[in-house]
Amino acid sequence: MGFVTAGCLVMMIKISTSGGFGGLSMAGVSRVAMVEDLPAAQLDVYCKAFAPDALQAMAQTSPPAGRADTVTYQITVTDADGAHQFELDETQLPPDLLDLIDALPQD
Amino acid sequence: MCLCHNPINCIVPPHMLDVMLLRGDKSVRKMAESLLKIGESTREDRAASMGSGVVPANDGSGTFVSHAMAMGAPGAHTCNREVYDGEEKAALPGVLVRGEGDPPTGDVEVDRAYEGAGAVFDLYSEEFNRNSIDGFGMTMIQTVHHRRNYNNAFWNGLQMAYGDGDGRIFQTFTELSVIAHEISHGVVQHSGGLIYQGQSGALNESYADVFGAMTQQRRLGQTVYEADWLVGRGILGPEINGVALRSMKAPGTAYSDALLGQDPQPYHMDFYVNTTSDNGGVHINSGIPNHAFYLYCMYMGGNAWEKPGQIWYRALQQINNPHATFGDWAAQTLDASISLYGAGSYEMLMLRRAWNLVGIDV
Numbered sequence: 302m303g304f305v306t307a308g309c310l311v312m313m314i315k316i317s318t319s320g321g322f323g324g325l326s327m328a329g330v331s332r333v334a335m336v337e338d339l340p341a342a343q344l345d346v347y348c349k350a351f352a353p354d355a356l357q358a359m360a361q362t363s364p365p366a367g368r369a370d371t372v373t374y375q376i377t378v379t380d381a382d383g384a385h386q387f388e389l390d391e392t393q394l395p396p397d398l399l400d401l402i403d404a405l406p407q408d
Numbered sequence: 409m410c411l412c413h414n415p416i417n418c419i420v421p422p423h424m425l426d427v428m429l430l431r432g433d434k435s436v437r438k439m440a441e442s443l444l445k446i447g448e449s450t451r452e453d454r455a456a457s458m459g460s461g462v463v464p465a466n467d468g469s470g471t472f473v474s475h476a477m478a479m480g481a482p483g484a485h486t487c488n489r490e491v492y493d494g495e496e497k498a499a500l501p502g503v504l505v506r507g508e509g510d511p512p513t514g515d516v517e518v519d520r521a522y523e524g525a526g527a528v529f530d531l532y533s534e535e536f537n538r539n540s541i542d543g544f545g546m547t548m549i550q551t552v553h554h555r556r557n558y559n560n561a562f563w564n565g566l567q568m569a570y571g572d573g574d575g576r577i578f579q580t581f582t583e584l585s586v587i588a589h590e591i592s593h594g595v596v597q598h599s600g601g602l603i604y605q606g607q608s609g610a611l612n613e614s615y616a617d618v619f620g621a622m623t624q625q626r627r628l629g630q631t632v633y634e635a636d637w638l639v640g641r642g643i644l645g646p647e648i649n650g651v652a653l654r655s656m657k658a659p660g661t662a663y664s665d666a667l668l669g670q671d672p673q674p675y676h677m678d679f680y681v682n683t684t685s686d687n688g689g690v691h692i693n694s695g696i697p698n699h700a701f702y703l704y705c706m707y708m709g710g711n712a713w714e715k716p717g718q719i720w721y722r723a724l725q726q727i728n729n730p731h732a733t734f735g736d737w738a739a740q741t742l743d744a745s746i747s748l749y750g751a752g753s754y755e756m757l758m759l760r761r762a763w764n765l766v767g768i769d770v
Protein backbone atom coordinates (compact mmCIF):
# COMPACT_ATOMS: atom_id res chain seq x y z
CA MET A 302 0.00 0.00 0.00
CA GLY A 303 1.45 3.34 -1.00
CA PHE A 304 1.62 6.45 1.14
CA VAL A 305 -1.19 8.98 1.18
CA THR A 306 -0.16 11.71 -1.20
CA ALA A 307 -0.52 15.19 0.29
CA GLY A 308 -4.03 16.54 -0.25
CA CYS A 309 -5.21 13.31 -1.83
CA LEU A 310 -6.83 10.48 0.03
CA VAL A 311 -7.23 8.20 -2.98
CA MET A 312 -4.44 5.63 -3.19
CA MET A 313 -5.49 3.25 -5.92
CA ILE A 314 -7.90 3.35 -8.87
CA LYS A 315 -9.02 0.09 -10.48
CA ILE A 316 -11.22 0.06 -13.58
CA SER A 317 -12.79 -2.70 -15.65
CA THR A 318 -15.66 -2.70 -18.14
CA SER A 319 -18.41 -4.88 -19.57
CA GLY A 320 -21.10 -4.50 -22.22
CA GLY A 321 -20.73 -2.41 -25.37
CA PHE A 322 -21.81 -3.17 -28.94
CA GLY A 323 -20.04 -6.50 -28.98
CA GLY A 324 -20.78 -7.49 -25.42
CA LEU A 325 -17.18 -8.69 -25.32
CA SER A 326 -15.38 -8.43 -22.00
CA MET A 327 -12.04 -8.82 -23.78
CA ALA A 328 -12.71 -5.70 -25.83
CA GLY A 329 -13.05 -3.62 -22.70
CA VAL A 330 -10.47 -1.86 -20.63
CA SER A 331 -8.73 -3.05 -17.50
CA ARG A 332 -6.70 -0.44 -15.69
CA VAL A 333 -5.05 -0.18 -12.30
CA ALA A 334 -3.25 2.97 -11.22
CA MET A 335 -1.47 3.81 -7.99
CA VAL A 336 -2.10 7.51 -7.52
CA GLU A 337 1.45 8.10 -6.27
CA ASP A 338 2.74 6.82 -9.62
CA LEU A 339 0.76 9.32 -11.70
CA PRO A 340 2.53 12.39 -13.13
CA ALA A 341 2.72 15.08 -10.47
CA ALA A 342 0.92 17.59 -12.65
CA GLN A 343 -2.04 15.19 -12.98
CA LEU A 344 -2.30 14.10 -9.36
CA ASP A 345 -4.81 16.67 -8.25
CA VAL A 346 -6.95 16.18 -11.34
CA TYR A 347 -7.22 12.41 -10.82
CA CYS A 348 -7.76 12.78 -7.08
CA LYS A 349 -10.71 15.10 -7.54
CA ALA A 350 -12.20 13.17 -10.44
CA PHE A 351 -12.05 9.80 -8.67
CA ALA A 352 -12.97 10.97 -5.16
CA PRO A 353 -15.56 8.53 -3.78
CA ASP A 354 -17.99 11.39 -3.12
CA ALA A 355 -17.77 12.51 -6.74
CA LEU A 356 -18.32 8.97 -8.04
CA GLN A 357 -21.21 8.51 -5.63
CA ALA A 358 -22.87 11.64 -7.01
CA MET A 359 -22.53 10.25 -10.56
CA ALA A 360 -24.04 6.98 -9.45
CA GLN A 361 -27.13 8.87 -8.24
CA THR A 362 -27.91 10.01 -11.77
CA SER A 363 -29.83 7.83 -14.24
CA PRO A 364 -28.47 6.88 -17.64
CA PRO A 365 -30.68 7.88 -20.61
CA ALA A 366 -33.64 5.52 -20.86
CA GLY A 367 -33.25 4.58 -24.53
CA ARG A 368 -29.48 4.16 -24.65
CA ALA A 369 -28.00 0.97 -26.09
CA ASP A 370 -24.57 -0.59 -26.49
CA THR A 371 -22.98 1.73 -23.95
CA VAL A 372 -20.16 0.40 -21.76
CA THR A 373 -20.57 -0.30 -18.04
CA TYR A 374 -17.63 0.71 -15.85
CA GLN A 375 -16.73 -1.04 -12.65
CA ILE A 376 -14.60 1.44 -10.71
CA THR A 377 -12.97 0.63 -7.38
CA VAL A 378 -11.28 3.44 -5.50
CA THR A 379 -9.21 2.61 -2.45
CA ASP A 380 -8.46 5.20 0.21
CA ALA A 381 -7.72 5.12 3.94
CA ASP A 382 -11.31 4.00 4.60
CA GLY A 383 -10.96 0.97 2.36
CA ALA A 384 -12.29 0.07 -1.08
CA HIS A 385 -15.27 1.93 -2.59
CA GLN A 386 -16.94 0.16 -5.52
CA PHE A 387 -19.08 1.81 -8.17
CA GLU A 388 -20.83 0.51 -11.27
CA LEU A 389 -21.55 3.27 -13.75
CA ASP A 390 -22.80 3.45 -17.30
CA GLU A 391 -20.50 5.49 -19.50
CA THR A 392 -23.31 8.01 -20.03
CA GLN A 393 -23.18 8.70 -16.28
CA LEU A 394 -19.50 9.64 -16.43
CA PRO A 395 -18.53 13.18 -17.49
CA PRO A 396 -16.39 13.41 -20.65
CA ASP A 397 -13.41 14.76 -18.72
CA LEU A 398 -13.41 11.68 -16.51
CA LEU A 399 -13.65 9.36 -19.53
CA ASP A 400 -10.66 11.14 -21.06
CA LEU A 401 -8.73 10.58 -17.83
CA ILE A 402 -9.60 6.86 -17.97
CA ASP A 403 -8.39 6.70 -21.59
CA ALA A 404 -5.09 8.29 -20.55
CA LEU A 405 -4.35 5.62 -17.91
CA PRO A 406 -2.06 2.82 -19.05
CA GLN A 407 -3.74 -0.49 -19.87
CA ASP A 408 -3.40 -3.03 -17.06
CA MET B 409 -48.87 -0.12 6.21
CA CYS B 410 -48.31 2.32 3.45
CA LEU B 411 -47.57 5.81 4.67
CA CYS B 412 -46.96 7.57 1.41
CA HIS B 413 -48.86 10.71 0.58
CA ASN B 414 -49.02 9.90 -3.10
CA PRO B 415 -51.17 6.76 -3.49
CA ILE B 416 -49.50 5.89 -6.81
CA ASN B 417 -46.19 5.63 -5.02
CA CYS B 418 -47.72 2.91 -2.86
CA ILE B 419 -49.29 0.96 -5.69
CA VAL B 420 -46.93 1.19 -8.61
CA PRO B 421 -43.89 -1.08 -8.37
CA PRO B 422 -40.51 0.31 -9.53
CA HIS B 423 -40.51 -1.58 -12.82
CA MET B 424 -43.82 0.00 -13.73
CA LEU B 425 -42.40 3.41 -12.91
CA ASP B 426 -39.62 2.60 -15.35
CA VAL B 427 -42.23 1.92 -17.99
CA MET B 428 -44.08 5.13 -17.22
CA LEU B 429 -40.85 7.06 -17.42
CA LEU B 430 -40.10 5.53 -20.79
CA ARG B 431 -43.51 5.65 -22.38
CA GLY B 432 -45.82 8.01 -20.55
CA ASP B 433 -46.85 11.44 -21.70
CA LYS B 434 -45.19 14.49 -20.20
CA SER B 435 -47.20 14.61 -16.99
CA VAL B 436 -46.88 10.88 -16.33
CA ARG B 437 -43.15 10.98 -16.91
CA LYS B 438 -42.86 13.89 -14.52
CA MET B 439 -44.71 12.00 -11.82
CA ALA B 440 -42.68 8.83 -12.38
CA GLU B 441 -39.47 10.80 -12.18
CA SER B 442 -40.36 12.34 -8.89
CA LEU B 443 -41.29 8.96 -7.50
CA LEU B 444 -38.07 7.42 -8.60
CA LYS B 445 -36.16 10.40 -7.23
CA ILE B 446 -34.14 10.64 -10.36
CA GLY B 447 -31.38 13.21 -10.34
CA GLU B 448 -30.45 16.20 -12.38
CA SER B 449 -29.32 14.44 -15.52
CA THR B 450 -32.75 13.00 -16.14
CA ARG B 451 -34.00 16.27 -17.52
CA GLU B 452 -31.81 15.56 -20.53
CA ASP B 453 -33.13 12.01 -20.73
CA ARG B 454 -36.67 13.25 -20.78
CA ALA B 455 -35.85 15.58 -23.63
CA ALA B 456 -34.31 12.60 -25.41
CA SER B 457 -37.41 10.51 -25.02
CA MET B 458 -39.83 13.21 -26.19
CA GLY B 459 -41.84 11.72 -29.01
CA SER B 460 -41.23 8.19 -27.80
CA GLY B 461 -44.63 7.84 -26.17
CA VAL B 462 -47.44 5.79 -27.61
CA VAL B 463 -50.92 6.91 -28.58
CA PRO B 464 -54.25 5.15 -29.14
CA ALA B 465 -54.50 3.43 -32.52
CA ASN B 466 -56.71 5.12 -35.11
CA ASP B 467 -58.64 1.95 -35.83
CA GLY B 468 -60.51 2.11 -32.53
CA SER B 469 -59.17 -1.28 -31.51
CA GLY B 470 -58.29 -0.03 -28.04
CA THR B 471 -54.61 -0.74 -28.65
CA PHE B 472 -51.75 1.70 -28.62
CA VAL B 473 -49.24 2.34 -31.36
CA SER B 474 -46.23 4.59 -31.76
CA HIS B 475 -46.64 8.22 -32.81
CA ALA B 476 -44.91 7.47 -36.11
CA MET B 477 -47.43 4.80 -37.07
CA ALA B 478 -50.43 6.80 -35.86
CA MET B 479 -49.35 9.65 -38.10
CA GLY B 480 -50.10 7.60 -41.19
CA ALA B 481 -48.45 8.56 -44.46
CA PRO B 482 -46.36 11.66 -43.86
CA GLY B 483 -45.46 14.21 -46.46
CA ALA B 484 -42.05 14.34 -48.08
CA HIS B 485 -39.35 12.86 -45.90
CA THR B 486 -36.19 14.87 -45.43
CA CYS B 487 -32.82 13.34 -44.70
CA ASN B 488 -30.70 15.41 -42.35
CA ARG B 489 -27.26 14.11 -41.43
CA GLU B 490 -24.57 15.66 -39.30
CA VAL B 491 -21.26 13.91 -38.82
CA TYR B 492 -18.90 15.16 -36.12
CA ASP B 493 -15.23 14.44 -35.43
CA GLY B 494 -14.78 13.49 -31.78
CA GLU B 495 -11.01 14.03 -32.14
CA GLU B 496 -10.41 11.04 -29.85
CA LYS B 497 -12.07 12.81 -26.93
CA ALA B 498 -15.19 11.80 -25.02
CA ALA B 499 -17.10 15.08 -25.31
CA LEU B 500 -20.08 14.79 -27.65
CA PRO B 501 -20.86 15.63 -30.35
CA GLY B 502 -17.44 17.10 -31.23
CA VAL B 503 -16.60 19.22 -34.27
CA LEU B 504 -19.06 19.26 -37.19
CA VAL B 505 -17.21 18.04 -40.28
CA ARG B 506 -19.96 17.06 -42.73
CA GLY B 507 -23.54 18.29 -42.86
CA GLU B 508 -26.35 17.32 -45.20
CA GLY B 509 -25.41 17.85 -48.82
CA ASP B 510 -21.75 18.53 -48.08
CA PRO B 511 -19.16 16.82 -50.31
CA PRO B 512 -17.02 13.91 -49.06
CA THR B 513 -14.33 14.94 -46.61
CA GLY B 514 -11.73 12.33 -47.47
CA ASP B 515 -11.88 10.98 -43.93
CA VAL B 516 -13.13 7.46 -44.51
CA GLU B 517 -14.82 7.20 -41.11
CA VAL B 518 -16.70 10.45 -41.62
CA ASP B 519 -17.78 9.57 -45.14
CA ARG B 520 -18.85 6.03 -44.28
CA ALA B 521 -20.97 7.31 -41.40
CA TYR B 522 -22.57 9.89 -43.69
CA GLU B 523 -23.30 7.45 -46.52
CA GLY B 524 -24.38 4.71 -44.13
CA ALA B 525 -26.91 6.92 -42.38
CA GLY B 526 -28.30 7.80 -45.81
CA ALA B 527 -28.84 4.12 -46.60
CA VAL B 528 -30.61 3.60 -43.26
CA PHE B 529 -32.78 6.66 -43.81
CA ASP B 530 -33.75 5.40 -47.27
CA LEU B 531 -34.68 1.94 -45.95
CA TYR B 532 -37.00 3.34 -43.28
CA SER B 533 -38.44 6.01 -45.55
CA GLU B 534 -38.97 4.01 -48.73
CA GLU B 535 -39.88 0.61 -47.31
CA PHE B 536 -41.50 1.52 -43.98
CA ASN B 537 -42.74 5.06 -44.63
CA ARG B 538 -40.87 6.30 -41.56
CA ASN B 539 -39.34 9.76 -41.57
CA SER B 540 -36.00 9.24 -39.79
CA ILE B 541 -35.35 7.98 -36.27
CA ASP B 542 -38.34 9.54 -34.55
CA GLY B 543 -40.71 9.48 -37.53
CA PHE B 544 -40.63 13.28 -37.66
CA GLY B 545 -37.43 13.95 -39.59
CA MET B 546 -35.02 13.95 -36.65
CA THR B 547 -31.48 14.94 -37.61
CA MET B 548 -29.19 11.92 -37.52
CA ILE B 549 -26.21 13.02 -35.44
CA GLN B 550 -23.13 10.82 -35.59
CA THR B 551 -19.71 11.21 -34.00
CA VAL B 552 -16.73 9.29 -35.37
CA HIS B 553 -13.24 9.05 -33.83
CA HIS B 554 -14.94 8.91 -30.44
CA ARG B 555 -12.35 8.56 -27.66
CA ARG B 556 -8.93 6.94 -27.95
CA ASN B 557 -8.62 3.27 -28.97
CA TYR B 558 -12.32 2.98 -28.16
CA ASN B 559 -13.68 -0.51 -28.92
CA ASN B 560 -17.32 0.39 -29.21
CA ALA B 561 -20.22 2.07 -30.96
CA PHE B 562 -23.40 3.16 -29.21
CA TRP B 563 -26.67 5.08 -29.25
CA ASN B 564 -26.88 7.37 -26.22
CA GLY B 565 -30.52 8.38 -26.54
CA LEU B 566 -29.70 11.39 -28.70
CA GLN B 567 -27.02 10.37 -31.18
CA MET B 568 -24.71 7.63 -32.48
CA ALA B 569 -21.00 7.46 -31.59
CA TYR B 570 -18.30 5.25 -33.11
CA GLY B 571 -14.81 4.54 -31.85
CA ASP B 572 -11.90 3.71 -34.14
CA GLY B 573 -11.13 0.50 -32.28
CA ASP B 574 -7.77 -0.38 -30.79
CA GLY B 575 -6.57 -1.95 -34.06
CA ARG B 576 -6.17 -5.28 -32.33
CA ILE B 577 -9.68 -6.48 -31.42
CA PHE B 578 -11.61 -3.98 -33.54
CA GLN B 579 -10.39 -1.95 -36.50
CA THR B 580 -13.48 0.16 -37.27
CA PHE B 581 -17.15 0.56 -36.38
CA THR B 582 -18.41 2.50 -39.39
CA GLU B 583 -19.52 -0.62 -41.23
CA LEU B 584 -23.04 -0.35 -42.67
CA SER B 585 -24.71 -3.03 -40.54
CA VAL B 586 -23.24 -1.41 -37.42
CA ILE B 587 -24.42 2.07 -38.41
CA ALA B 588 -27.90 0.71 -39.17
CA HIS B 589 -27.85 -1.22 -35.88
CA GLU B 590 -27.14 1.91 -33.84
CA ILE B 591 -29.68 4.07 -35.68
CA SER B 592 -32.26 1.31 -35.22
CA HIS B 593 -31.76 1.52 -31.45
CA GLY B 594 -32.97 5.07 -31.86
CA VAL B 595 -36.00 3.81 -33.78
CA VAL B 596 -36.74 1.39 -30.93
CA GLN B 597 -36.53 4.23 -28.41
CA HIS B 598 -38.91 6.36 -30.46
CA SER B 599 -41.33 3.48 -30.95
CA GLY B 600 -42.12 3.01 -27.28
CA GLY B 601 -38.88 1.34 -26.26
CA LEU B 602 -37.73 -2.07 -25.08
CA ILE B 603 -36.06 -1.99 -21.66
CA TYR B 604 -32.37 -2.76 -22.06
CA GLN B 605 -32.20 -5.71 -19.72
CA GLY B 606 -32.77 -9.45 -20.06
CA GLN B 607 -35.15 -10.65 -22.78
CA SER B 608 -36.59 -7.23 -23.65
CA GLY B 609 -33.02 -5.96 -23.98
CA ALA B 610 -32.12 -8.91 -26.21
CA LEU B 611 -35.17 -8.07 -28.36
CA ASN B 612 -33.94 -4.48 -28.59
CA GLU B 613 -30.58 -5.86 -29.72
CA SER B 614 -32.17 -8.29 -32.14
CA TYR B 615 -34.35 -5.62 -33.77
CA ALA B 616 -31.18 -3.55 -34.29
CA ASP B 617 -29.35 -6.54 -35.81
CA VAL B 618 -32.32 -7.41 -38.05
CA PHE B 619 -32.52 -3.90 -39.46
CA GLY B 620 -28.73 -3.71 -39.64
CA ALA B 621 -28.63 -6.81 -41.83
CA MET B 622 -31.63 -5.60 -43.81
CA THR B 623 -29.98 -2.26 -44.59
CA GLN B 624 -26.86 -4.06 -45.77
CA GLN B 625 -28.85 -6.43 -47.98
CA ARG B 626 -30.88 -3.61 -49.53
CA ARG B 627 -27.76 -1.59 -50.26
CA LEU B 628 -26.20 -4.63 -51.98
CA GLY B 629 -29.44 -5.62 -53.73
CA GLN B 630 -29.35 -9.06 -52.15
CA THR B 631 -32.16 -11.54 -51.70
CA VAL B 632 -32.40 -13.43 -48.44
CA TYR B 633 -30.64 -16.37 -50.10
CA GLU B 634 -27.74 -14.27 -51.35
CA ALA B 635 -27.07 -12.45 -48.07
CA ASP B 636 -24.36 -13.48 -45.60
CA TRP B 637 -26.49 -12.55 -42.56
CA LEU B 638 -23.45 -11.24 -40.71
CA VAL B 639 -23.47 -8.25 -38.38
CA GLY B 640 -20.24 -6.29 -38.25
CA ARG B 641 -18.43 -8.06 -41.05
CA GLY B 642 -14.82 -6.89 -41.25
CA ILE B 643 -14.80 -4.86 -38.06
CA LEU B 644 -12.71 -7.34 -36.08
CA GLY B 645 -8.94 -6.83 -36.00
CA PRO B 646 -6.76 -8.44 -38.66
CA GLU B 647 -5.35 -11.04 -36.26
CA ILE B 648 -8.73 -12.10 -34.87
CA ASN B 649 -10.01 -15.44 -36.11
CA GLY B 650 -13.53 -14.47 -37.09
CA VAL B 651 -15.60 -13.08 -39.94
CA ALA B 652 -17.91 -10.77 -37.99
CA LEU B 653 -19.30 -10.02 -34.57
CA ARG B 654 -22.53 -11.96 -34.97
CA SER B 655 -24.15 -14.36 -37.42
CA MET B 656 -27.92 -14.49 -37.76
CA LYS B 657 -27.69 -17.53 -40.00
CA ALA B 658 -25.57 -19.50 -37.55
CA PRO B 659 -25.44 -17.81 -34.14
CA GLY B 660 -22.35 -18.91 -32.21
CA THR B 661 -20.09 -19.22 -35.27
CA ALA B 662 -19.06 -15.64 -36.07
CA TYR B 663 -15.67 -15.99 -34.40
CA SER B 664 -13.55 -18.49 -32.52
CA ASP B 665 -10.39 -16.92 -31.30
CA ALA B 666 -7.70 -17.44 -28.69
CA LEU B 667 -8.22 -13.94 -27.33
CA LEU B 668 -11.98 -13.51 -27.75
CA GLY B 669 -13.01 -17.11 -27.18
CA GLN B 670 -16.02 -18.60 -28.95
CA ASP B 671 -18.97 -16.54 -30.17
CA PRO B 672 -21.42 -17.15 -27.27
CA GLN B 673 -24.71 -16.63 -29.12
CA PRO B 674 -27.35 -19.39 -28.86
CA TYR B 675 -29.73 -20.22 -31.73
CA HIS B 676 -32.35 -22.01 -29.60
CA MET B 677 -34.04 -21.51 -26.22
CA ASP B 678 -32.45 -24.74 -24.99
CA PHE B 679 -29.15 -22.86 -24.94
CA TYR B 680 -30.43 -19.58 -23.47
CA VAL B 681 -27.66 -18.01 -21.40
CA ASN B 682 -28.55 -16.81 -17.91
CA THR B 683 -26.06 -14.14 -16.90
CA THR B 684 -25.95 -10.86 -15.03
CA SER B 685 -23.25 -9.29 -17.21
CA ASP B 686 -23.99 -7.40 -20.43
CA ASN B 687 -27.35 -6.25 -19.01
CA GLY B 688 -28.41 -9.84 -18.68
CA GLY B 689 -26.80 -11.08 -21.88
CA VAL B 690 -28.58 -8.76 -24.29
CA HIS B 691 -25.89 -9.28 -26.95
CA ILE B 692 -25.86 -13.02 -26.34
CA ASN B 693 -29.47 -14.18 -26.29
CA SER B 694 -30.38 -11.88 -29.18
CA GLY B 695 -29.10 -14.81 -31.24
CA ILE B 696 -32.41 -16.60 -30.68
CA PRO B 697 -34.80 -14.00 -32.18
CA ASN B 698 -32.13 -13.19 -34.77
CA HIS B 699 -32.18 -16.78 -35.94
CA ALA B 700 -35.99 -16.88 -35.97
CA PHE B 701 -35.97 -13.90 -38.34
CA TYR B 702 -33.40 -15.60 -40.55
CA LEU B 703 -35.41 -18.84 -40.66
CA TYR B 704 -38.58 -16.95 -41.52
CA CYS B 705 -36.76 -15.17 -44.35
CA MET B 706 -35.67 -18.56 -45.67
CA TYR B 707 -39.32 -19.63 -45.76
CA MET B 708 -40.48 -16.42 -47.41
CA GLY B 709 -37.71 -15.87 -49.94
CA GLY B 710 -37.39 -12.56 -51.79
CA ASN B 711 -36.11 -9.57 -49.86
CA ALA B 712 -35.90 -9.30 -46.08
CA TRP B 713 -37.50 -5.85 -46.08
CA GLU B 714 -40.59 -7.20 -47.77
CA LYS B 715 -42.85 -9.52 -45.75
CA PRO B 716 -40.50 -10.39 -42.82
CA GLY B 717 -39.33 -6.80 -42.39
CA GLN B 718 -42.87 -5.44 -42.59
CA ILE B 719 -43.99 -7.85 -39.89
CA TRP B 720 -41.06 -7.04 -37.58
CA TYR B 721 -41.50 -3.30 -38.03
CA ARG B 722 -45.24 -3.47 -37.39
CA ALA B 723 -44.68 -5.60 -34.29
CA LEU B 724 -42.31 -2.99 -32.88
CA GLN B 725 -44.78 -0.19 -33.51
CA GLN B 726 -47.62 -2.03 -31.81
CA ILE B 727 -46.12 -4.10 -29.01
CA ASN B 728 -46.77 -1.56 -26.25
CA ASN B 729 -44.79 -3.59 -23.73
CA PRO B 730 -41.25 -2.40 -22.93
CA HIS B 731 -40.71 -5.47 -20.75
CA ALA B 732 -41.66 -7.89 -23.55
CA THR B 733 -40.31 -11.42 -23.37
CA PHE B 734 -39.36 -13.46 -26.43
CA GLY B 735 -42.80 -15.11 -26.21
CA ASP B 736 -44.55 -11.72 -26.12
CA TRP B 737 -42.58 -10.56 -29.13
CA ALA B 738 -43.24 -13.74 -31.08
CA ALA B 739 -46.97 -13.35 -30.39
CA GLN B 740 -46.82 -9.72 -31.52
CA THR B 741 -45.15 -10.70 -34.80
CA LEU B 742 -47.85 -13.32 -35.31
CA ASP B 743 -50.53 -10.67 -34.76
CA ALA B 744 -48.74 -8.46 -37.26
CA SER B 745 -48.62 -11.27 -39.83
CA ILE B 746 -52.36 -11.84 -39.38
CA SER B 747 -53.23 -8.17 -39.76
CA LEU B 748 -51.01 -7.86 -42.84
CA TYR B 749 -51.63 -11.22 -44.56
CA GLY B 750 -54.61 -12.82 -42.85
CA ALA B 751 -55.30 -15.52 -40.25
CA GLY B 752 -54.19 -18.94 -41.44
CA SER B 753 -52.13 -17.39 -44.25
CA TYR B 754 -48.90 -19.05 -45.42
CA GLU B 755 -47.07 -16.02 -43.97
CA MET B 756 -48.61 -16.63 -40.55
CA LEU B 757 -48.11 -20.38 -40.52
CA MET B 758 -44.46 -20.20 -41.56
CA LEU B 759 -43.81 -17.53 -38.97
CA ARG B 760 -45.18 -19.78 -36.25
CA ARG B 761 -42.92 -22.54 -37.55
CA ALA B 762 -39.86 -20.29 -37.47
CA TRP B 763 -40.50 -19.39 -33.84
CA ASN B 764 -41.10 -23.03 -32.97
CA LEU B 765 -37.78 -23.98 -34.53
CA VAL B 766 -35.92 -21.75 -32.07
CA GLY B 767 -37.87 -23.18 -29.15
CA ILE B 768 -40.57 -20.54 -28.75
CA ASP B 769 -44.17 -21.78 -28.77
CA VAL B 770 -46.62 -19.30 -30.14
Ligand SMILES: [Zn+2]
Nearest residue numbers: 369370613616
Ligand atom coordinates in the same frame (compact mmCIF):
# COMPACT_ATOMS: atom_id res chain seq x y z
ZN1 LIG C 1 -26.97 -2.75 -29.94
